[in-house]
Amino acid sequence: MAxxxxxxxxxRFGQMETxxxxxxxxxxxxxxxxxxxxxxxxxxxxxxxxGLEEVTEGDVYIDGACVTEAKASARGIxxxxxxxxxxxxxxxxxxMSFGLEVAGEPKEVIEKRVAxxxxxxxxGDLLDRKPRQLSGGQRQRVAIGRTIVRQPKVFLFDEPxxxxxxxxxxxxxxEITRLHERLGNTMxxxxxxxxEAMTMADKIVVxxxxxxxxVGTPLSLYHxxxxxxxxxxxGSPKMNFLPVTVKAASAGSVTLALxxxxxxxxxxxxxxxxxxxxxxxxxxxxxxxxxxxxxxxxSLHCDVVEELGGTTYVYxxxxxxxxxxxxxxxxxxxxxxxxxxxxxxxxVHLFDENEQAIAVxxxxxx
Amino acid sequence: MFELRxxxxxxxxxxLLAVIxxxxxxxxxxxxxxxxxxxxxxxxxxxxxxxxxxxxxxxVSALTEGPLMLQLGNSLVTSTASALLNAxxxxxxxxSFAKFDYPVKKPLxxxxxxxQMFPFGVLLISIYPMLQSVGLLDTRVGLTxxxxxxxxxxxxxxxxxxxxxVPNELIEAARxxxxxxxxxxxxxxxxxxxPAFITVALYAFMWSWNDLLYSMTLIxxxxxxxVGPGLLLRYINENNADWGGAMAASFIxxxxxxxxxxxxxxxxxxxxxxxxxx
Ligand SMILES: Nc1ncnc2c1ncn2[C@@H]1O[C@H](COP(=O)(O)OP(=O)(O)OP(=O)(O)O)[C@@H](O)[C@H]1O
Ligand SMILES: [Mg+2]
Numbered sequence: 001m002a003x004x005x006x007x008x009x010x011x012r013f014g015q016m017e018t019x020x021x022x023x024x025x026x027x028x029x030x031x032x033x034x035x036x037x038x039x040x041x042x043x044x045x046x047x048x049x050x051g052l053e054e055v056t057e058g059d060v061y062i063d064g065a066c067v068t069e070a071k072a073s074a075r076g077i078x079x080x081x082x083x084x085x086x087x088x089x090x091x092x093x094x095x096m097s098f099g100l101e102v103a104g105e106p107k108e109v110i111e112k113r114v115a116x117x118x119x120x121x122x123x124g125d126l127l128d129r130k131p132r133q134l135s136g137g138q139r140q141r142v143a144i145g146r147t148i149v150r151q152p153k154v155f156l157f158d159e160p161x162x163x164x165x166x167x168x169x170x171x172x173x174x175e176i177t178r179l180h181e182r183l184g185n186t187m188x189x190x191x192x193x194x195x196e197a198m199t200m201a202d203k204i205v206v207x208x209x210x211x212x213x214x215v216g217t218p219l220s221l222y223h224x225x226x227x228x229x230x231x232x233x234x235g236s237p238k239m240n241f242l243p244v245t246v247k248a249a250s251a252g253s254v255t256l257a258l259x260x261x262x263x264x265x266x267x268x269x270x271x272x273x274x275x276x277x278x279x280x281x282x283x284x285x286x287x288x289x290x291x292x293x294x295x296x297x298x299s300l301h302c303d304v305v306e307e308l309g310g311t312t313y314v315y316x317x318x319x320x321x322x323x324x325x326x327x328x329x330x331x332x333x334x335x336x337x338x339x340x341x342x343x344x345x346x347x348v349h350l351f352d353e354n355e356q357a358i359a360v361x362x363x364x365x366x
Numbered sequence: 367m368f369e370l371r372x373x374x375x376x377x378x379x380x381x382l383l384a385v386i387x388x389x390x391x392x393x394x395x396x397x398x399x400x401x402x403x404x405x406x407x408x409x410x411x412x413x414x415x416x417x418x419x420x421x422x423x424x425x426v427s428a429l430t431e432g433p434l435m436l437q438l439g440n441s442l443v444t445s446t447a448s449a450l451l452n453a454x455x456x457x458x459x460x461x462s463f464a465k466f467d468y469p470v471k472k473p474l475x476x477x478x479x480x481x482q483m484f485p486f487g488v489l490l491i492s493i494y495p496m497l498q499s500v501g502l503l504d505t506r507v508g509l510t511x512x513x514x515x516x517x518x519x520x521x522x523x524x525x526x527x528x529x530x531x532v533p534n535e536l537i538e539a540a541r542x543x544x545x546x547x548x549x550x551x552x553x554x555x556x557x558x559x560x561p562a563f564i565t566v567a568l569y570a571f572m573w574s575w576n577d578l579l580y581s582m583t584l585i586x587x588x589x590x591x592x593v594g595p596g597l598l599l600r601y602i603n604e605n606n607a608d609w610g611g612a613m614a615a616s617f618i619x620x621x622x623x624x625x626x627x628x629x630x631x632x633x634x635x636x637x638x639x640x641x642x643x644x
Contacts, residue, residue, distance in 0.1 A: 052538050073544035085535035089557040098553075099543035150543070 002063030002153035003028040010057035019210045031180050034190045035197040036207035042190040050156050051075050078147025082159040084139045086131040092142050093127040099150045117145040137168045155187040206230050228355035237285045240323045244281045249273035259319040264296050267361035282349035285326040294342030301338045401613035408610050424614035437596035444506050448513035449571035452521050456566050460525025482519040504586045512580050517570035528562035593619045
């Protein structure tokens with residue numbers, strides 16, 4: 001068990017700076033997920049923790065010790081790669097024992113640890129197979145097994161499930177979560193799949209263009225995103241954003257004009273706002289109610305209705321802006337017509353021109 | 367792979383193959399059949415296509431009369447040594463080019479490849495005085511080195527291209543596992559690059575085995591001669607009347623190469639890396 005700390009870590013490839021001073025504290029034993037769009041620097045950050053990429057500026061600490069200059073093998077980490085990176089000419093057993101053998105562990109220890117890992121990952125029958133004789137899921141388990149046997153303090157995963165099909169991905173996701181519960185090690189997991197992030201993480205780190213946008217528990221990111229990017233990134237389908245104009249603002253209340261012309265008063269921090277200012281109102285698809293029942297009613301012209309059985313997605317139009325509504329499968333909405341929807345004021349998010357969140361008072365706990 | 371569908375396509379394909387095969391193999395066949403003909407049959411005015419009475423005398427005389435055995439030994443030593451040394455050096459150099467970054471890498475690669483642009487005869491002009499100055503003229507060591515000089519650039523480039531395809535993640539995984547650079551090379555990279563290694567070794571082996579010019583120029587003592595000049599000096603002159611012996615000797619000399627190819631053919635078919643990635 002070990003904590004991981006990043007102290008103003010910067011990465012430059014030549015002239016190009018891709019990580020811009022990241023500070024991060026990862027608690028011992030926690031499951032932390034780095035999430036963000038492609039190219040945001042998740043892998044680079046993980047590889048700097050692993051010691052596979054040089055740190056340009058700043059420091060990396062593992063278990064209290066500064067490892068910025070330490071070799072990958074001396075950091076007490078284990079890494080699972082996206083491509084599995086199994087040694088193709090070695091059997092599963094040899095793949096798993098290679099690291100221990102290199103470390104000069106005695107044969108009995110190697111055998112014992114490989115047997116343990118094989119037991120945990122249900123690889124017992126496959127030990128003498130070559131990687132090419134395994135399925136994708138099995139290869140992924142071997143890759144995890146290979147790191148387990150070395151008993152690392154910190155596990156690092158770089159999109160380990162992205163080569164698997166959807167069904168297997170869900171299964172492996174659960175297996176990795178179980179593994180974390182069983183081993184209790186610190187795990188850092190990179191993905192661009194926000195569902196993986198939400199379901200697996202104790203704590204999510206949202207990255208964008210080499211910067212940390214927000215760090216928090218999955219639910220705190222969901223309920224209280226600090227900016228528009230996080231609000232749009234977490235949650236599926238994406239949060240709806242609608243332009244609004246400030247009509248009146250004070251410390252405890254803001255009156256906004258919606259694009260359909262109606263005015264709504266919110267219990268929000270309007271101290272820094274002035275009338276005429278353009279803001280964005282965010283409301284999640286699952287927080288839009290079919291028919292009456294909310295505080296604010298809007299009429300959407302619905303052009304596409306996707307009925308998945310348990311869930312129905314409605315794609316509506318509000319004065320030229322697309323609005324997605326998620327509802328249960330019970331309600332029927334007619335295509336090509338205007339229908340009435342509503343939402344509760346406490347579900348609303350507000351963002352200023354700099355995409356920063358403006359606090360909205362909520363009765364629901366964040 | 368494309369499939370030949372209609373019988374017309376198939377017929378055309380095999381006809382084409384037959385023509386190519388004829389041009390490629392008829393001289394070989396003719397030489398082989400001559401080697402098995404006794405002199406009486408060999409020098410008939412109406413040549414026989416298949417030896418009427420297979421005769422092994424030429425093979426026996428080629429091996430027992432004259433220095434062919436000694437020359438085969440010399441060739442084996444120099445070719446094997448240059449093949450292995452060449453492959454090992456090419457592997458190291460190719461790996462460094464493929465997987466490491468250092469300032470002079472690009473110019474160094476160009477320099478090595480540019481050596482390939484000189485015809486081997488021209489290279490010989492500079493190799494000769496160099497070997498002379500270090501006292502390696504007329505030695506098997508000197509000959510071996512000169513073969514490596516010729517084979518190394520292409521071999522390095524071949525190894526480089528192969529290593530380029532070895533996924534970095536494989537090397538990184540081994541690094542996380544604690545293996546040193548050399549251990550990664552030996553335990554991970556080389557085993558999966560065996561086909562390339564063997565190809566490169568064979569390339570140097572064949573080049574040295576089939577060489578005439580270098581051996582002819584650099585070796586002057588009869589006891590160090592290799593098979594190329596050996597065959598030439600013994601059979602290619604106006605006094606030679608032993609054509610059956612020449613053919614037999616040629617086949618004895620060609621045999622090792624044919625044998626090696628037959629045995630190692632499987633190694634050329636890749637697929638060793640499958641299962642590493644994805
Ligand atoms: N070796 C390198 N040389 C130059 N630039 C690099 C190198 N590796 C990564 N980058 C750049 O750094 C940025 C971050 O890359 P990184 O691989 O960390 O992204 P990522 O978040 O893991 O993306 P993905 O989800 O696609 O894997 C990208 O803009 C990428 O082009
Ligand atoms: Mg990545």
